[in-house]
Amino acid sequence: MLEQRKRIGSAAVALLLAGAVSGCAGWGGGGGGGGADSVTVLMVNNPQMVDLQKLTADNFTKQTGIKVNYTVLPENDVRDKISQEFSSQAGQYDVASLSNFEIPIYATSKWIAPLSDYIAKDPTFNQDDVLKSMTTSLTATDGKVYGEPFYGESSFLMYRKDVLAEKGLTMPAKPTWQQVADIAAKVDNAKPGMRGICLRGQPGWGQLFAPLTTVVNTFGGTWFTADWQPKVNAPEFTEATKFYVDLVRAHGELGAPQAGFTECLNNLVQGNVAMWYDATSAAGSLEAPNSPVKGKIGYALAPTVKTSSSGWLYTWSWAIQEASKKKDNAWKFVSWASSKQYEELVGQQLGWSRVPAGKRASTYTNPSYLKEAAAFAQPTKQAIETADPRNPGAQPRPAIGIQFIDIPEFPDLGTQVSQDVSSAIAGRMSVDEALKRGQVLADDVAERYRSRQAKK
CATH class of the missing domain: 3.40.190.10 (Periplasmic binding protein-like II)
Structure with missing residues (x-):
C-alpha cells in the first residue's frame, strides 16, 4: 500500500507534459466560437460568478458590443475541464476562472497569456489599486502578471x-x-x-x-x-x-x-x-x-x-488562454470583471454585501461598502495585505x-x-x-x- 501511495502527482505531471504536445484535441476542439465580437468564459458556479453572469449582457455587452458565452460548472468539474482545455491549448475558451494555486503553474507551462502589456496600456484598470499580495500571488517567475483577481480572501x-x-x-x-x-x-x-x-x-x-x-x-x-x-x-x-x-x-x-x-x-x-x-x-x-x-x-x-x-491568501481570478484568438476582447472582459466599476455596479444593483471584495484597496475606502461591512472590512484588508x-x-x-x-x-x-x-x-x-x-x-x-x- 505504501508503494502505491508514494506515486504522488503522476496524473498532474502527465498533464503538464501534455501541454508540450501541439495540435492536441481537447474539450470541444476548434479555435473558439461565438463570432468575432464575443468571448467564451469557463468559470466556477459560486454566487459571485452567477451574479456576474446576470449583469453581463445589460452592462458589459451593452457598453462594448462583446457578447460573453459562459460555461458554468461546480468547482471540481470546472477545475478538471479547465486543466484539460488549457493543457491541450484547444482554444475553445478564451477566459477561465483560476485560483492563485493554478495560475503560476499554468504560466510556467505557457498555457495562459501574460497580461502585463495589457495592464501597461490600460491605465483605467489601475493595477496599483489591486492589493499587492494579490498581484504577487498572480505573478509568475518571469515577473509578469498572468491573472486578475475577481475576489480574494485571507x-x-x-x-x-x-x-x-x-x-x-x-x-x-x-x-x-x-x-x-x-x-x-x-x-x-x-x-x-x-x-x-x-x-x-x-x-x-x-x-x-x-x-x-x-x-x-x-x-x-x-x-x-x-x-x-x-x-x-x-x-x-x-x-x-x-x-x-x-x-x-x-x-x-x-x-x-x-x-x-x-x-x-x-x-x-x-x-x-x-x-x-x-x-x-x-x-x-x-x-x-x-x-x-x-x-x-x-x-x-x-x-x-x-x-x-x-x-x-486565496483568490479566484481570471486568466486568458494562450491559444485564444480573441485576447483583446478577453482582456476587455477580464478588466471589466476585475474592476472597481464592476464592484460599484454590484453594490448599486444587487447590494453591497454581494460585492466580490478582497482585491482592491479602493473597496475599503468606499463608504457604501464600509457601511455594510463595517465589522470585518478593515480586519479583512489587513489580513490580505499582511499575507506574503x-x-x-x-x-x-x-x-x-x-x-x-x-x-x-x-x-x-x-x-x-x-x-x-x-x-x-x-x-x-x-x-x-x-x-x-x-x-x-x-x-x-x-x-x-x-x-x-x-x-x-
Missing part, C-alpha cells in the same frame, strides 16, 4: 465577543497561538454545549491543510526547504501539528475529523463554538442580516508564533504559496497526508506516525525536483 480568527466578555477575557488584536489555546480552554462550555474553538479536521489539501499549513509556517516549519529537502516530520512541523491536533481534540467541535469550512461556519452561527480560525470570506455570512450572531463576532489577525503574520506568498514562514521556500506549495503534486500530497492527520484527530493514529508516513510521500515528490536541479 484568514483570521473569529470569536464571540460576548462570550469572552462574560468570562472577563480580552482577545489581543494580534494573538499568539498559545493565547488562543488558553482562551479556548477558558471558554469551553461557557454555554451549554459550546466548545472553545472550531478548526478544520476534514481531510483535503484545501480543507484541513489550509489552516494547518499556516500553523506549520508560523511554528517555523515547512513542507520543503529551498533545495527540496522534505521536512514533514521535522521538529517544527511536528510541534505545529501536535499543537493543532491537541487543541481540536481538547477544546474543538464535535465531529472534528469530518468538519470543514461549512461545518465550522454552521457551528459558529449556531452557537456551538466560541471561536473559529478560517477564511475572511466567512464574515459576510456571520454578519448577514438574518445571522443570529450578527454584531456578536470580533475579528483578530491570524495567530502567530515565530512569524509576524500567518494568514493565508513568497515569504510565508521562517525560511526560504522552493515555490510560492502560503497554505500550499505551488507545485502540481501538492494537491495529492497534501490530501494524502491530511487523511492521516485527520485520523490523528480522531484518535486512530499518532501525529508522529502520520507525519512519518507523510515524510515518505514528500520525499518522493522532492526527489523529482532535486533530480531536475541536478541536471541543470
Whole structure:
C-alpha cells in the first residue's frame, strides 16, 4: 500500500507534459466560437460568478458590443475541464476562472497569456489599486502578471465577543497561538454545549491543510526547504501539528475529523463554538442580516508564533488562454470583471454585501461598502495585505504559496497526508506516525525536483 501511495502527482505531471504536445484535441476542439465580437468564459458556479453572469449582457455587452458565452460548472468539474482545455491549448475558451494555486503553474507551462502589456496600456484598470499580495500571488517567475483577481480572501480568527466578555477575557488584536489555546480552554462550555474553538479536521489539501499549513509556517516549519529537502516530520512541523491536533481534540467541535469550512461556519452561527480560525470570506455570512450572531463576532489577525503574520491568501481570478484568438476582447472582459466599476455596479444593483471584495484597496475606502461591512472590512484588508506568498514562514521556500506549495503534486500530497492527520484527530493514529508516513510521500515528490536541479 505504501508503494502505491508514494506515486504522488503522476496524473498532474502527465498533464503538464501534455501541454508540450501541439495540435492536441481537447474539450470541444476548434479555435473558439461565438463570432468575432464575443468571448467564451469557463468559470466556477459560486454566487459571485452567477451574479456576474446576470449583469453581463445589460452592462458589459451593452457598453462594448462583446457578447460573453459562459460555461458554468461546480468547482471540481470546472477545475478538471479547465486543466484539460488549457493543457491541450484547444482554444475553445478564451477566459477561465483560476485560483492563485493554478495560475503560476499554468504560466510556467505557457498555457495562459501574460497580461502585463495589457495592464501597461490600460491605465483605467489601475493595477496599483489591486492589493499587492494579490498581484504577487498572480505573478509568475518571469515577473509578469498572468491573472486578475475577481475576489480574494485571507484568514483570521473569529470569536464571540460576548462570550469572552462574560468570562472577563480580552482577545489581543494580534494573538499568539498559545493565547488562543488558553482562551479556548477558558471558554469551553461557557454555554451549554459550546466548545472553545472550531478548526478544520476534514481531510483535503484545501480543507484541513489550509489552516494547518499556516500553523506549520508560523511554528517555523515547512513542507520543503529551498533545495527540496522534505521536512514533514521535522521538529517544527511536528510541534505545529501536535499543537493543532491537541487543541481540536481538547477544546474543538464535535465531529472534528469530518468538519470543514461549512461545518465550522454552521457551528459558529449556531452557537456551538466560541471561536473559529478560517477564511475572511466567512464574515459576510456571520454578519448577514438574518445571522443570529450578527454584531456578536470580533475579528483578530491570524495567530502567530515565530512569524509576524500567518494568514493565508486565496483568490479566484481570471486568466486568458494562450491559444485564444480573441485576447483583446478577453482582456476587455477580464478588466471589466476585475474592476472597481464592476464592484460599484454590484453594490448599486444587487447590494453591497454581494460585492466580490478582497482585491482592491479602493473597496475599503468606499463608504457604501464600509457601511455594510463595517465589522470585518478593515480586519479583512489587513489580513490580505499582511499575507506574503513568497515569504510565508521562517525560511526560504522552493515555490510560492502560503497554505500550499505551488507545485502540481501538492494537491495529492497534501490530501494524502491530511487523511492521516485527520485520523490523528480522531484518535486512530499518532501525529508522529502520520507525519512519518507523510515524510515518505514528500520525499518522493522532492526527489523529482532535486533530480531536475541536478541536471541543470
